[in-house]
Amino acid sequence: MLTKEQLIEYSEDARKTYLDHISIDCVVFGFHEGQMKVLLLKPDDEEKWLLPGGFVQKLEPIEMAANRILKERTGLDKIFLQQFHIFGDPDRAKFHHDLYKDTVPDEENWFAKRFLSIGYYALVDFFGVVPQADQFSELCTWRDLDDMPELLLDHELIFKTALDTLRLQLNYQPIGYNLMPGEFTMPELQKLYETILDKKLDRRNFQRRILGFGILTRAEQPRKGGAHKAPYLYSFDLEKYQNALTEGFKGGW
The missing domain is CATH 3.90.79.10 (Nucleoside Triphosphate Pyrophosphohydrolase)
Incomplete structure (x- = not known):
């Protein structure tokens, strides 16, 4: 005071x-x-x-x-x-x-x-x-x-x-570019969406839909290390991401 x-x-x-x-x-x-x-x-x-x-x-x-x-x-x-x-x-x-x-x-x-x-x-x-x-x-x-x-x-x-x-x-614009690191795995991006929405999302449906937006670029090689099959790394295509922010897309999670 x-x-x-x-x-x-x-x-x-x-x-x-x-x-x-x-x-x-x-x-x-x-x-x-x-x-x-x-x-x-x-x-x-x-x-x-x-x-x-x-x-x-x-x-x-x-x-x-x-x-x-x-x-x-x-x-x-x-x-x-x-x-x-x-x-x-x-x-x-x-x-x-x-x-x-x-x-x-x-x-x-x-x-x-x-x-x-x-x-x-x-x-x-x-x-x-x-x-x-x-x-x-x-x-x-x-x-x-x-x-x-x-x-x-x-x-x-x-x-x-x-x-x-x-x-x-999240239903009509992408989220993630400002919150995720430069490269990330699909499970890491899904975790972001689940945390914001406060609900679990089906893994296959999430991957199919997020890739369908055309805003991600997959690295040629998967992430190195780990005991299990290494996941691929993704990054946002900034130009396509910005277009999606402007033009939007339809559907819900």
Whole structure:
């Protein structure tokens, strides 16, 4: 919790720099060791967690603001970002209103404003991320999708909406280029899809369908080593992958 002096100073600086009533919240997905991960912030002196987010500078395009915010939290540039929803419940700011109501009047508290928050989800390379906490947080780290802590504000709703959107996207667009290593096996890619969808997929049907999209290139030689028959390695054909993102494909898993 900020002191009265810190809160007033931050609020004055924020009014000079940022647009009133518009914020951005990001759900950052990574994939590591067969687990989907979500990047979260642990605020100072709080048990609950937050999604990475921030505000839009007065002369800054929305997309540029989202990229800037995520670069500050991840160290990555040119992240795959998808805008998925706007959150505008009138009580979104109730937590900050109650937290500081006895410290300063609402009109002097930047955090007590009613913000419309633009939700983005990002798909990133787990190994490329260097998590960085913001000035109000003690920790920025990955959490497993099946071990999520309790979230502050309406960030639980934002997270669940992002996950639902990602699952829906699997029905008409490819997923994986931003989450998988440069080369991978078919079982590894299937594990990614199963983890996102939270259900088992038939091995033969998955392979037939994913190859039917024409977005994968198979290596000439299988992966070396191992006691059993070595699986073939695949990589994404980036040009065909980008076309599939634009044109889409039909069907469901």
